[in-house]
Amino acid sequence: MSATKQAPLRFSFLGPAGTFTYAALKQVAPPDSIEIPALDVPMALRLVRSGEADYAVVPIENSVEGGVNATLDALTDGSALQIKAEMLVPIAFSLAVRPGTRREDIRAISTHSHAWAQCRGWIAERLGPVVHVPATSTAAGAKTLAESDSPGFEAALCPPATVKLMGLESLSDDVADNPGAVTRFIMVGLPGPQPERTGADKTTLLVQLPHDEAGALLSMLEQFSARGINLSRIESRPIGDSLGRYAFSIDAEGHLCDERIQAVLIGLHRVCPQVVFLGSYPSASGERIRPRPGTSDADFQAGREFVERLLAGRA
Amino acid sequence: MSATKQAPLRFSFLGPAGTFTYAALKQVAPPDSIEIPALDVPMALRLVRSGEADYAVVPIENSVEGGVNATLDALTDGSALQIKAEMLVPIAFSLAVRPGTRREDIRAISTHSHAWAQCRGWIAERLGPVVHVPATSTAAGAKTLAESDSPGFEAALCPPATVKLMGLESLSDDVADNPGAVTRFIMVGLPGPQPERTGADKTTLLVQLPHDEAGALLSMLEQFSARGINLSRIESRPIGDSLGRYAFSIDAEGHLCDERIQAVLIGLHRVCPQVVFLGSYPSASGERIRPRPGTSDADFQAGREFVERLLAGRA
């Protein structure tokens, strides 16, 4: 009997290699995975939809690399996708230079515009007036610095792991105006079995409100409240087809295998014109959910048994 | 093979014969039923609990014969009972006299205190000052008038059907200060299969709120609202064991066989310390319930199938 070798997994991601998204990818991709950099978030997701990648890694919240609204919209713009995991990456930059460059040599620094916006205070205070040379990613400037003969700048701001990757040196490893910042990334795949329930899970939904109905948002949220479910994120997203209509992108605490999440999905499906299930997955924080009284699986089961007894004519 | 003759049904009721409760009984009891008058509502219900009667007929709302709060309390004070039907009886009295008596002969009138209170204006206007002689029921005065040699009064106020029953004559058949009044009665039996769903049904519940929780009433009502269920009656009833705690006696529109009623029962069972199901039965008004969008059985089934597809890994 011969062993069948498993094909390596293919991961698309908001490229190139060396960005924070890439750091998030490294948290979840097995070592032998095939890495497919994509030019933007919609492209990374398209590769999963077309079967050219098994998973995509993209930013979803507070990104220094853009793509957040793009991600929310691209997730539902096309055939069905589901989130399989979320990853947190601390956002601090390294000031990468070629070996031998000193701080006082730096006149221009290359990085992505968002990254620049998050480090400008630090740079101004420590290096004085230097010029920003925009790059297509947080890794692209470092790459150019390493490879080009005349890059036009003396330093690049990039993720710490990228410095060595590019054969550069770091003059500082925690460049950030707002220390402690973290960005959230997600791993996206085709619909299929959910990651197993851990007790510290999240479920992401896109819910559209019915037309013309005042108090519709409150009614929708009552579906969650009636089952004691907290939301960790809610964002209204305009719907293209008409002024003043909104869908809501929601992260709810719980897993599709939790009875209370199933109950809220049935309720939302009943009263909302569209409910898109975007996956249940372990929350990156790992904080266990303590269900409110009356909302555990056992409570739901007891409730159903109560009704079944009544239907059977027993009080 | 010989046919088995079905035993006649036994009905207890807030007696005696000839009252409005008796008129309600006649709406539901087959002609060959055995009628068991009871002295009060708790006794009528006790006869069902003990198996001495199959059903009890008692007033539940706006009664001229008392017993309403008594009924609400007695329904849940003891082993389980369920409401099987409700009946409406228009409340108008006949002014019953012995043959030969004229209006101007009347000096005293006998009837139940509640009945007197509802006719006093009519009497004062048409008969002038006459004395009230209280009786134990709306039929008892008429009975005494018919049977006693010296009843001590010349007339009795009783339900129209009672006049002939007692061999009396009526001087007027619509004595009432508030014409058009109607009283609601219920038929109560042991737990068992519910009356079939008609699309115009009611479900009666007693729901206790959790201790010490502000906004508890609102949370409880959200369970109904989240399933689009209207309430046709709600009454707070103090709970004996502590000042300031309340249970709620509720009539909800719908039948135990409606998915939305099952869903609300599961929800209430989860969050309330006590939920007593007191029966689903056709509403006497016969007005069909038009479920709000998203609350029909088909909507619930579609919602469950949606969740099942997700659990099976299909989007």
Added chain:
Amino acid sequence: MSATKQAPLRFSFLGPAGTFTYAALKQVAPPDSIEIPALDVPMALRLVRSGEADYAVVPIENSVEGGVNATLDALTDGSALQIKAEMLVPIAFSLAVRPGTRREDIRAISTHSHAWAQCRGWIAERLGPVVHVPATSTAAGAKTLAESDSPGFEAALCPPATVKLMGLESLSDDVADNPGAVTRFIMVGLPGPQPERTGADKTTLLVQLPHDEAGALLSMLEQFSARGINLSRIESRPIGDSLGRYAFSIDAEGHLCDERIQAVLIGLHRVCPQVVFLGSYPSASGERIRPRPGTSDADFQAGREFVERLLAGRA
């Protein structure tokens, strides 16, 4: 200069003297008051409306003497009235007899039907089978027993204070199937300044829901919830003019002088077709209300000052 003697106050009440309502009257009426017994609750209130009485004392909840629904309806059926006080009276009966009568002599007992219903168990257990002779009130049987030569019964069930009033003796002073029962009475007058705020107050309202609006009850209750106000009583009352429409009789915790009660009244007035204010008065329990965070007068004042600063262009 000569002192002006104040005219004595006139109190109508659900008569006659010697009933539990009379005991409630004695809790609030000054010793020199003029007492005007009325035949029923509407009449007692009518005497206040017409100016023939200053106040009326009538039962409002769990009465042994009837009149509760009658009271709720009569309060709003006519010109405006307001509740000025509430009183609690413990419900236990005395078994009154003429001097010399022994328990074993008793064959028939007279009292009001409601009273009889509340003592029947006690009587049956201790006296065996005795006959009930209905009376127009809980005092009337005792009066007849004291005054009539041949009353037709040997005992009467009446309030304890009535025994001596009628010159009778008591064979037992705590006749009751349900010991510890209490009935609530109210003192009603013409609109005018409210009784002073005590911090343990109630406000009684009758609120009509808008026609044809699903979830109307929830919206109405949200007005209370949005100001953190608990309800100690709520009862749906059918409105005569159409099937399926309801008004709600409500006791809310708080006083008209509380900002949160004023705010809820403004809110109800905005969204409900009819709001009848039936008075703010000290609760008989005397239990102090602890306002929920953010609902004290100071919180409302701080909120208004916040808005005034904004309107003045200061942040």
Added chain:
Amino acid sequence: MSATKQAPLRFSFLGPAGTFTYAALKQVAPPDSIEIPALDVPMALRLVRSGEADYAVVPIENSVEGGVNATLDALTDGSALQIKAEMLVPIAFSLAVRPGTRREDIRAISTHSHAWAQCRGWIAERLGPVVHVPATSTAAGAKTLAESDSPGFEAALCPPATVKLMGLESLSDDVADNPGAVTRFIMVGLPGPQPERTGADKTTLLVQLPHDEAGALLSMLEQFSARGINLSRIESRPIGDSLGRYAFSIDAEGHLCDERIQAVLIGLHRVCPQVVFLGSYPSASGERIRPRPGTSDADFQAGREFVERLLAGRA
């Protein structure tokens, strides 16, 4: 008598000139205004806080130039600011070239990364594989193209108005993968009198939920619902100080001068630990708000008069 010449207004904006933000600025800035380009949104706002600018123009929603989350956060990170106006700018790009350049000459195109992401499909379909050269803004590429001897690219994607500004030519004026896209900008100033009420207004708030309170979001939204106020935008924003706490950035329909908005502000101020008022201003859509029944100023005034009559002792 001599005329006093008014000093020209100073506008900071997310620079440089020629971007979509600049187009938004042109909608509101008088012709003689002083324009102060800022490197990022926090800087643009800082210039207003420091008094170096009277107003700042920055993107607030769906921007192609980034800065949206940055704007939400920067508005409340520092001394008080208020939104004075909002402006909509249609997002379509011009493909700008030096006179004489033809489509087939284009090998590389410069623009801001976000702009590139929104046009890539259009470009790929019509120009085939071309290289993206990132720029610091949607105007910067065009500027370099116009001014540099060897810019390194043959075309730039920029706002239509920028083509002529830079002395370039346009090969197409509606480059966009998603035609009809619109971005929302705001004009921000120091706290002061609000822009006059137009009947088509918005109010922007940042509201923090109380700690540790389940259902807190629902309670907060009930404050809006109890006054019939619709929200046109809601976004949860994590609060730095603790995992799992959220503030909500909200656009509500209505003006600080509307009674219902004042009432909701008082309510929020009472129950939320922090409420930041960020201005009332005419909505760019100009769609008039039709207040729900019972929520007009007249309804609030009638409600207050009702309470005042009660306080004065009149029913």
